[in-house]
Amino acid sequence: MAEQATAQSPTTASNYDAANLLKDEIDLINQLYEISVNFFANYSFQLIGAFIIFLVGYYIAGKVAKWVLFLCEKNKLDVTLSRFIANTTKMLMVVLITIIALGKIGVSVTPFIATIGALSLGAGLALQGLLSNYAAGFNIIMIRPFVVGDTITVQGVTGVVKEVLLAYTILSDEDGVQITIPNKHIVGEVLQNSQQDSLLELSVGISYDHNPVEVVKMLSPTISGLTVLSKDKKPQFGIDEFADSAIVLGIRLWVPTENLYAAKYQAYEEIYQALDNAKIKIPYPQTDVHLFKTEESI
The missing domain is CATH 2.30.30.60 (SH3 type barrels.)
Structure with missing residues (x-):
């Protein structure tokens, strides 16, 4: 019998420990329940008020951001600058609303501000390259080069x-x-x-057998009539160089950047057609060799 009692004693102790553990867990749950009930009883209105403040404030921040964007576009500000101002306005308002909502439930924002400052310092040291890009981008948006x-x-x-x-x-x-x-x-x-246009510089050579001034006058309507030219800047053309085998005419055209190569091909085609119709020769590089016969002295 003594041996049986001794054998049962570990089981009894284990059951006792389990019962105590279960009791502790029940007590903890009861404490959490009481704390939750007391918290909601004392701060329920503050929580609801803070939640309402945040929702209403976030909605107002969105409306204000749209209104700011509308004003910027109405005053013909740059698209990027307008969006930046609108987004920054919304972000600042959301931060302010969050601080007000936290203060409503008695949460001090001072530790958060200190934490954000420390994190910002660490992030600034780790992300110097990225932050320099952001600083440069802000400079571009504000100065607008x-x-x-x-x-x-x-x-x-x-x-x-x-x-x-x-x-x-x-x-x-x-x-x-x-x-x-x-x-x-x-x-x-x-x-x-160069704003919305790019400068296209062309050159074409004509034979020395022709009057370059007359050729320039003849090409004037052809060049001015190109459909790809910018409407804000007039083309420039004239005698550019007296080369070895040709008189080189220089042509400067302002064209939309997206049509740069199309303008180049069209201009050369129109110029060639005009020169061919007028029988103007386009020479190729050549060298003339003149031989002179001299009498040998006796």
């Missing part, structure tokens, strides 16, 4: 500006290739902005 639709040349790359973002600028060249340039490589560099 170029806008969407302009043709710019920077870092040896030429293209039409399709979109200006905070981190990078997107260009498109005459072949339709999309070019992405980080903004830090644009700010502080030499930037060429």
Whole structure:
């Protein structure tokens, strides 16, 4: 009998421990329940009020952002600048509304601000390159050295500006290739902005048998009548060089960047037809050798 009692004692102890553990869990659940009930009893109206404040404030922030965007577009501001101002306005309003809502339920925002400051410092050190792109993008948006639709040349790359973002600028060249340039490589560099057009420089040689002034006058209506020319800038053409085998005529045309090669092909075709119809010779490089016979002295 003693051995049986001894054998049962571990089981009894185990059951006792399980009962105590279950009791502790029940007590913990009861405490959490009481805390939850007391919290909602004391702060339910504050929670509901904070939630309503956040929802209404977020809705108002969206409406204000749309109104700001409308005003910017009405005053013909750049599309990128307009969107940036609208999004920044909405973000600031949401942050302010969140602080007000947290204060409504008694949450101090001071630790959050300190944490955000510390995280911002660490992120700033880790993301210097990215932040420099954002700073450069903000500079571009505010100063506006170029806008969407302009043709710019920077870092040896030429293209039409399709979109200006905070981190990078997107260009498109005459072949339709999309070019992405980080903004830090644009700010502080030499930037060429030809607005919406590109300069197309052509040359054609004519024989020395013809009067170049008369040929220029003859080509004037042909060049001015090209359909791909920019309407804002007039073409320039005249005698460019007296070369070895030809008189070179220079032609400068302003054309939309997207039609650069189409304009080049059309211009050369029209010029060739005009010269051919007028029987103007286009010489090829050649060298004339003259032999003189001299009498040998005796």
